[in-house]
Amino acid sequence: MNSRARRIVAAVVTLLTLAACADPSLVAPPDITRAALFDEVWHQTDLTYSMFTLKGVNWDSVRAVYRPRAIAASNDAALAQTLAAMLMTLRDRHVSFTAGGSSGPIAFHATGDGAPSGFDAALIDRTYLRDTSRSSAHVRVGMVASTVGYIRIPSFSGDGWAGEIDAALESLGAVPYLIVDVRNNLGGDYELALDVAGRFADRSRPFGYVKTRNGAGHDDFADRVTEVVKPRGPAQFHGTVLLLTNRRAYSSAENFTLAMRELPNVLTIGDTTGGSSGKPVARELANGWTYQLSTWVEYALDGTPIEDRGVAPSIVVTAPADPVAGVDPTMEQALRIAGAR
Amino acid sequence: VKLLLVLSLLLFAPPILAAQTTPCGSRAALTLAAGVSQHDRADASVSPAQFEGRGGEYLLGTSASIRGFCAVASMHGGMRSLTAVSGTFGSERLVDADGGLALLRPVVHRGVMSLDVGVDARGSLAATQHSFADAARSVSTFRLGVASLGPAARVRMNVRDARIDASISSPIVSLVDHSYSALWSGDERADPRIVSPSTLRAANVQLAISRTIGRGVGLSATYTASALRFDGARPVRTLSQSALLGITLERGGDRQ
Numbered sequence: 001m002n003s004r005a006r007r008i009v010a011a012v013v014t015l016l017t018l019a020a021c022a023d024p025s026l027v028a029p030p031d032i033t034r035a036a037l038f039d040e041v042w043h044q045t046d047l048t049y050s051m052f053t054l055k056g057v058n059w060d061s062v063r064a065v066y067r068p069r070a071i072a073a074s075n076d077a078a079l080a081q082t083l084a085a086m087l088m089t090l091r092d093r094h095v096s097f098t099a100g101g102s103s104g105p106i107a108f109h110a111t112g113d114g115a116p117s118g119f120d121a122a123l124i125d126r127t128y129l130r131d132t133s134r135s136s137a138h139v140r141v142g143m144v145a146s147t148v149g150y151i152r153i154p155s156f157s158g159d160g161w162a163g164e165i166d167a168a169l170e171s172l173g174a175v176p177y178l179i180v181d182v183r184n185n186l187g188g189d190y191e192l193a194l195d196v197a198g199r200f201a202d203r204s205r206p207f208g209y210v211k212t213r214n215g216a217g218h219d220d221f222a223d224r225v226t227e228v229v230k231p232r233g234p235a236q237f238h239g240t241v242l243l244l245t246n247r248r249a250y251s252s253a254e255n256f257t258l259a260m261r262e263l264p265n266v267l268t269i270g271d272t273t274g275g276s277s278g279k280p281v282a283r284e285l286a287n288g289w290t291y292q293l294s295t296w297v298e299y300a301l302d303g304t305p306i307e308d309r310g311v312a313p314s315i316v317v318t319a320p321a322d323p324v325a326g327v328d329p330t331m332e333q334a335l336r337i338a339g340a341r
Numbered sequence: 342v343k344l345l346l347v348l349s350l351l352l353f354a355p356p357i358l359a360a361q362t363t364p365c366g367s368r369a370a371l372t373l374a375a376g377v378s379q380h381d382r383a384d385a386s387v388s389p390a391q392f393e394g395r396g397g398e399y400l401l402g403t404s405a406s407i408r409g410f411c412a413v414a415s416m417h418g419g420m421r422s423l424t425a426v427s428g429t430f431g432s433e434r435l436v437d438a439d440g441g442l443a444l445l446r447p448v449v450h451r452g453v454m455s456l457d458v459g460v461d462a463r464g465s466l467a468a469t470q471h472s473f474a475d476a477a478r479s480v481s482t483f484r485l486g487v488a489s490l491g492p493a494a495r496v497r498m499n500v501r502d503a504r505i506d507a508s509i510s511s512p513i514v515s516l517v518d519h520s521y522s523a524l525w526s527g528d529e530r531a532d533p534r535i536v537s538p539s540t541l542r543a544a545n546v547q548l549a550i551s552r553t554i555g556r557g558v559g560l561s562a563t564y565t566a567s568a569l570r571f572d573g574a575r576p577v578r579t580l581s582q583s584a585l586l587g588i589t590l591e592r593g594g595d596r597q
Contacts, residue, residue: 026391026578027383029427040389047574048522098475100429105476191526214521214532216574222521225528281523282479284388286428290475295522 030286118320156188187251198232374587396421
């Protein structure tokens with residue numbers, strides 16, 4: 001190659017390298033005016049949210065009501081409150097709005113959420129648990145009668161701690177009855193909940209199904225996906241499990257309850273779970289604000305949606321705990337079934 | 342359909358091989374290259390913003406002359422970190438790979454220049470892990486997979502001891518699997534949909550300059566660019582460019 005050709009080749013390579021480092025604009029930069037932020041939240045919710053039909057929400061009407069309020073918002077705080085209020089019309093605990101920075105999420109709370117739950121963890125520890133030395137970071141473990149073990153799972157937050165259930169089961173020994181208490185469990189990680197449920201499964205069993213939103217229409221869903229609980233961990237507990245639930249068991253705790261309910265050695269006692277089952281995904285706005293939306297509808301095997309209905313127990317006990325008398329009626333019922341009363 | 346008909350006629354027409362003994366310029370060749378790439382993406386499933394970033398790019402290419410055709414296969418990809426071009430958004434990690442197989446036939450040969458045309462079957466897969474800027478630092482994974490078929494053309498030019506190859510392809514029918522919402526571990530099944538150019542438009546361009554430095558061994562500098570516009574319910578725009586330097590091993594080359 002002569003020097004001229006060499007220079008041409010070098011120039012072409014340099015130009016192409018520079019071209020490879022250029023920043024082309026593929027979409028218009030995000031707009032952060034009040035109207036644009038409102039439209040983005042409304043439109044993404046319109047495209048993403050999975051339970052418009054189930055909850056009977058007319059999203060176009062919601063837009064007509066809240067858009068003028070958003071545009072008229074006097075400051076960012078007022079705009080955030082308006083956007084949050086719009087999302088709260090979905091009446092879904094998995095929908096939340098966070099106005100960036102150190103702000104906490106604004107989430108939906110039903111009218112009854114502020115009422116006492118009727119569950120008193122301290123009462124259980126004080127009155128029923130004989131020895132709590134087996135407890136670990138995520139579970140409260142002990143014996144409540146000579147033949148009845150007790151495991152309380154206050155939350156399914158985090159991941160990778162299902163092994164604590166293995167340790168708890170090992171420490172309790174070969175008890176014929178085990179009370180598993182998920183009352184007031186607000187949920188957490190779906191996979192973790194199923195991992196824990198797998199500690200009680202004799203074999204793979206379907207327990208429900210989900211349909212995930214996959215199109216612009218409010219009723220566009222992908223094919224149903226069957227939910228299956230499978231044996232997990234080094235050993236499974238095959239004695240009788242008495243699962244305690246109440247209205248404050250939400251989300252992954254409900255997935256857990258739904259899965260456990262299908263196991264032949266499990267009896268559910270207490271009150272119906274909270275009925276909050278959406279699979280949330282995060283979305284974000286150009287000003288750093290974020291929000292979460294449910295993307296699926298979960299059903300029991302008989303086709304009943306879990307959202308707003310919850311998972312009903314086999315034996316209903318709704319009477320609240322009485323800390324003065326030192327009695328938890330749901331625990332008492334479980335102990336009676338276990339022959340310890 | 343007309344385009345496919347024309348391509349079919351070209352593919353099955355007698356080859357013009359007056360001055361070139363093999364359609365690929367050699368019986369077989371293997372290219373290994375590495376370099377840098379620039380990625381610009383706007384995927385409405387993930388975020389309303391455009392993200393961009395650079396990272397390493399690796400390419401493996403091979404070609405072989407088979408019965409009057411030049412079969413060219415290549416695969417390139419890499420992993421990179423992306424940030425939003427504007428606005429306050431989270432960050433992304435992109436893992437992508439792109440592979441293609443083109444079947445080309447020489448149709449024009451004049452002096453040092455030749456023109457090949459044919460078809461290009463191409464597949465690409467991009468997995469985007471998006472870390473949201475929320476308090477929980479939520480992380481979601483999204484997928485875009487495209488398999489496509491379309492016409493391809495290549496111009497080759499010999500300039501003294503260097504060879505310049507410029508090729509272009511564009512799909513006319515594609516199969517697209519695009520995450521509508523974030524993937525979850527319980528259901529990572531593909532949901533492919535056949536789309537026409539009215540929904541998916543794309544172009545792949547490659548310019549390579551190679552020079553023989555020894556018997557059967559050459560050095561190459563390659564620039565690639567891929568642009569995609571997908572107008573599904575969640576639109577996607579991407580532009581990927583890379584500049585690569587590599588080594589080419591040839592067997593039975595015309596220039597040897």
